[in-house]
Amino acid sequence: MKINKPKHDVNPDLAKERLKCNFNIEEVTNIIDGGKDKTVQRKKIEDIALNNGASLDEVPEECLSIKERYENAVRKSCVYGNLVRNEMLEITGIENFESPVLRRTADAFFKDISPFMLHLGMFVPTLIGQCTPEQTAEWLPKALDMQIIGAYAQTELGHGTFIRGLETTATYNPEKEEFVLHSPTITSYKWWAGGLGKTANHCVVMAQLYTQGKCHGTHLFIVKIRDLDTHMPLPGITVGEIGPRMGFSSADNGFLRFDHFRIPRENMLMKHAKVEKDGVYVKSAKHGKLTYGTMVFIRVTLVSEMSFNISKAATIAIRYSAVRRQTELRPNEPEPQILDYPTQQHKLFICIATAHAFQLTSCWLWNTFQAVLADMKKGNVDTLPELHALSSCLKAVSTSDALSHIEQCRFACGGHGYMLSSNLPFIYSFVAATRTYEGDYTVLLLQTARFLVKASEQAEAGKKLTQTVSYLNRTANADRLNWDNTHEGIIKSFQVIAAGKIGQCVKSIRDRTASGMDYEDAWLMTTVQLVGAAEAHCRAVLLNTYWSEMRKITEASSADVKKVMHQLAVLYLMYWALEKTGDLLKYSSVSKKDLDELQRRYEELLAELRPNAVGLVDAFDLRDEILHSSLGSYDGRVYERLIEEAHKSPLNDEPVNQSFHKYTKPLMLGKL
Numbered sequence: 208m209k210i211n212k213p214k215h216d217v218n219p220d221l222a223k224e225r226l227k228c229n230f231n232i233e234e235v236t237n238i239i240d241g242g243k244d245k246t247v248q249r250k251k252i253e254d255i256a257l258n259n260g261a262s263l264d265e266v267p268e269e270c271l272s273i274k275e276r277y278e279n280a281v282r283k284s285c286v287y288g289n290l291v292r293n294e295m296l297e298i299t300g301i302e303n304f305e306s307p308v309l310r311r312t313a314d315a316f317f318k319d320i321s322p323f324m325l326h327l328g329m330f331v332p333t334l335i336g337q338c339t340p341e342q343t344a345e346w347l348p349k350a351l352d353m354q355i356i357g358a359y360a361q362t363e364l365g366h367g368t369f370i371r372g373l374e375t376t377a378t379y380n381p382e383k384e385e386f387v388l389h390s391p392t393i394t395s396y397k398w399w400a401g402g403l404g405k406t407a408n409h410c411v412v413m414a415q416l417y418t419q420g421k422c423h424g425t426h427l428f429i430v431k432i433r434d435l436d437t438h439m440p441l442p443g444i445t446v447g448e449i450g451p452r453m454g455f456s457s458a459d460n461g462f463l464r465f466d467h468f469r470i471p472r473e474n475m476l477m478k479h480a481k482v483e484k485d486g487v488y489v490k491s492a493k494h495g496k497l498t499y500g501t502m503v504f505i506r507v508t509l510v511s512e513m514s515f516n517i518s519k520a521a522t523i524a525i526r527y528s529a530v531r532r533q534t535e536l537r538p539n540e541p542e543p544q545i546l547d548y549p550t551q552q553h554k555l556f557i558c559i560a561t562a563h564a565f566q567l568t569s570c571w572l573w574n575t576f577q578a579v580l581a582d583m584k585k586g587n588v589d590t591l592p593e594l595h596a597l598s599s600c601l602k603a604v605s606t607s608d609a610l611s612h613i614e615q616c617r618f619a620c621g622g623h624g625y626m627l628s629s630n631l632p633f634i635y636s637f638v639a640a641t642r643t644y645e646g647d648y649t650v651l652l653l654q655t656a657r658f659l660v661k662a663s664e665q666a667e668a669g670k671k672l673t674q675t676v677s678y679l680n681r682t683a684n685a686d687r688l689n690w691d692n693t694h695e696g697i698i699k700s701f702q703v704i705a706a707g708k709i710g711q712c713v714k715s716i717r718d719r720t721a722s723g724m725d726y727e728d729a730w731l732m733t734t735v736q737l738v739g740a741a742e743a744h745c746r747a748v749l750l751n752t753y754w755s756e757m758r759k760i761t762e763a764s765s766a767d768v769k770k771v772m773h774q775l776a777v778l779y780l781m782y783w784a785l786e787k788t789g790d791l792l793k794y795s796s797v798s799k800k801d802l803d804e805l806q807r808r809y810e811e812l813l814a815e816l817r818p819n820a821v822g823l824v825d826a827f828d829l830r831d832e833i834l835h836s837s838l839g840s841y842d843g844r845v846y847e848r849l850i851e852e853a854h855k856s857p858l859n860d861e862p863v864n865q866s867f868h869k870y871t872k873p874l875m876l877g878k879l
C-alpha cells in the first residue's frame with residue numbers, strides 16, 4: 208500500500224514499532240474505508256486535493272489576525288470548492304456530495320474550519336430534503352455548482368433548543384403573493400449560522416408561518432440576503448459576524464435581522480406543507496416534524512465525523528507516545544517510551560477502539576436512515592420515531608465521548624499537546640461545539656428518553672417492540688441479571704442496566720403523578736434519571752452494534768486481522784463494563800471477584816495490544832497534510848517540527864520587540 212512517504216528518516220523508535228506490528232495494516236484500512244475499492248477511491252481523491260500544494264499556508268492559520276484568517280480561509284475554500292466541483296464529485300458521484308472522503312480532504316486545507324462548510328453541509332441537504340421537485344430544479348443545480356452560497360439560519364439569539372419558540376415571522380400577503388420576513392424582537396435575531404456573517408449570499412431560514420391571520424408553526428424559507436454581484440446586504444437585511452469564539456474561528460458564524468423583508472411565495476420550501484396563492488395553508492406531511500429533517504440527517508452523519516476526529520487525535524497521541532521517552536524505571540536503564548506505561552495505554556487504546564466502534568455504528572445508522580427514507584417515500588412514517596430516538600442519543604453520546612477521549616489524547620501528550628501546532632487543541636475545540644450544535648447533549652437524550660418510556664410501557668402491555676428496543680421485551684420484568692462473564696454477557700448486562708433504568712424512570716413518574724403531581728412536573732423531576740436511562744440505552748446499542756458488526760465485517764479477514772479487531776472490540780466492552788461498575792452491581796449479580804477478574808483481563812489486553820498500537824493508528828491512513836500535527840507526523844520528527852513551528856511565530860520575526868523600548872525599558876529605568 209502506498210502510504211505517506213516521509214521526506215526524512217523516520218524516528219528510530221517509531222520505525223521499530225512498525226516492525227513489531229503483526230497484522231496486515233492495509234487490510235484494516237480497507238475495513239475502515241468500507242472495502243478495498245473505497246480505499247482506492249479515497250486515495251485518488253486525496254491525491255487530487257493534496258498533491259498540488261494548494262492547501263499549504265505560508266504562515267500558520269493561528270498566527271493570522273481575525274480578518275487575515277477569514278480571508279485566507281475563503282481563498283482556500285474557493286480552491287477546494289473548485290476541486291470538489293470539477294474533479295472530486297466526478298469520482299464520488301454528485302449524489303455523494305456529503306461523502307466523508309470529501310470531508311476528510313477538507314481537513315488538509317483548514318486546521319480550523321471552512322466558511323463554506325455549511326453550504327454543502329446543511330444548505331444543500333435542506334434543499335434536497337425540503338423542496339418540491341420544481342424548487343429542487345430551480346435551486347439545487349445553482350447550489351451544487353456554487354453559483355449561490357448558502358447558510359442554515361435557524362437558531363436565534365433567544366432560542367436554539369426550543370425550535371417552536373423561534374420568533375422570526377413569515378407573514379403571507381396574498382395580494383403580492385409574497386412572504387414578509389420580520390425579526391420582531393432583539394431575541395429574534397438569527398444567531399450562529401456558519402458562513403452567514405460574511406460568506407453566504409443565500410440562506411435557509413426557519414420562521415413562524417402566518418397566513419390568513421393564523422400561525423402554523425415553524426417552516427423553512429430560502430432567502431437571498433446579498434446582491435450576487437456586489438455582495439452588499441439587500442435593503443431590509445442586517446447581517447454580520449457574531450464575534451470570536453472558542454473554535455470555528457474562520458467560519459464567520461453570523462447574525463441576521465429582517466426588517467419587513469419580502470420574498471416571493473415560491474421561496475417557502477413546500478415539500479411537506481404549502482401556502483396556496485390565495486393564502487390557504489395545506490399540509491401534506493404525515494408526520495409533524497419533517498421540517499426538522501436536516502437536523503436528523505446531520506445527527507446521523509456526526510457519528511462518523513466523531514470517529515474521524517478520534518482517529519486523528521489517537522494517531523497524534525500514539526505516534527508521539529512511541530517517540531517520547533520519560534522517567535527512569537530502574538537506575539541506569541534507558542527511559543521507557545511513554546507508550547509502555549499501562550496508564551498511557553489505558554488513556555489511548557480506548558480511543559482506537561472507539562474510533563472503530565463509531566465507524567461501524569455510523570455505517571449501520573446510515574443504512575437505518577436510508578431504510579427510513581425509503582419507507583417515507585412510500586408514505587410510511589412509522590419508522591421515523593425510532594430513527595429520531597436513535598440518531599438523537601447516538602449524536603449525544605458519540606460527541607460527548609469523542610470530546611473526553613480527545614481531551615485524554617491531549618493529556619497523553621503532556622505540555623506539547625497544549626501547543627496549537629500539535630493540532631489537538633483545534634480538534635478539541637471543534638468537537639466541543641458538536642456536543643452543543645445540532646441539539647444539545649441533554650436535550651437530545653431527553654428526546655430519546657421520551658421514546659424509551661413509551662416503549663417500556665408498550666413492553667409492559669405485551670406489545671412486540673422494534674429492533675433497537677426489543678431487549679425491553681425480554682428484560683422488562685427481569686430482576687437482577689445473573690452475571691455471565693462472556694462478551695455477550697457484558698452486552699446483555701448493559702441491556703439489563705438500560706431496561707432497569709428506564710423501568711425506574713417509569714416508576715418515578717408514576718409515583719409522582721400518583722402523589723398528585725401533574726405529568727409535566729413528574730417528568731421534569733425525573734429528568735436526571737431520564738438522561739441516565741437514555742445514555743444507558745445508547746451504550747447498550749453501541750456495544751451490541753460494534754460487537755455484531757465487527758464480527759460480520761471480519762468474517763473473511765485474515766487470522767491476524769480478525770484477532771486484533773476482536774481484541775479492540777473486547778477492550779471496548781471491558782472498558783465500559785469497568786466504567787459502569789456501579790450500574791453492574793446494581794442491576795446484575797456481578798461479584799467483586801468477577802470485577803477483579805475483569806480488571807486483570809483488561810490490563811492483560813492492554814499489554815497484548817501494545818505491539819500493534821502504532822500499526823493500528825497507521826491503519827487509519829491519515830496523511831500528514833490532514834493531521835497537521837508537529838507531534839503526529841508519520842516520520843515522528845517531533846522535536847524538529849516543534850522547533851520549526853516555533854520559528855514561524857511572528858514574535859520571532861525580530862530579535863527585539865518594540866514593546867521593550869516603549870514600555871519595559873522605561874519601567875526598568877523608573878521613567879514610566
Ligand SMILES: CCC/C=C/C(=O)SCCNC(=O)CCNC(=O)[C@H](O)C(C)(C)COP(=O)([O-])OP(=O)([O-])OC[C@H]1O[C@@H](n2cnc3c(N)ncnc32)[C@H](O)[C@@H]1OP(=O)([O-])[O-]
Binds near residue numbers: 371502
Ligand atoms: C457545523 C455546525 C453546524 C451546526 C448547525 C446547527 O446547529 S443547526 C441548528 C440545530 N438545532 C437543533 O438541533 C435544535 C434542537 N432542538 C430540537 O430538535 C427540537 O426543538 C426538540 C426535538 C428538542 C423539540 O422539538 P419540539 O418541541 O417540536 O418537539 P417535542 O419535544 O414537543 O416533541 C414532539 C414530538 O416530536 C418528535 N420529534 C421531535 N423532533 C423530531 C424529529 N427531528 N424527527 C422526528 N420526530 C421528532 C418527538 O419525538 C415527539 O414525539 P412524541 O413523543 O410526541 O411521539
Ligand SMILES: Cc1cc2nc3c(=O)[nH]c(=O)nc-3n(C[C@H](O)[C@H](O)[C@H](O)COP(=O)(O)OP(=O)(O)OC[C@H]3O[C@@H](n4cnc5c(N)ncnc54)[C@H](O)[C@@H]3O)c2cc1C
Binds near residue numbers: 362
Ligand atoms: C459552533 C456552532 C455552530 C452553530 N451553527 C449553527 C448553524 O449553522 N445554524 C443554526 O441555526 N444554529 C447553529 N448553532 C446553534 C446550535 O444549534 C445551538 O446553540 C444548539 O442547538 C443549542 O441551543 P442553545 O444555544 O439555545 O442552548 P440552550 O438550549 O439555551 O442550552 C443551555 C443549557 O440549557 C439546557 N437546556 C435547554 N433546554 C433544556 C430542556 N428542555 N431540558 C433540560 N435542559 C435544557 C441545555 O442542556 C444547556 O445545558 C451553532 C452553534 C455552535 C456552538
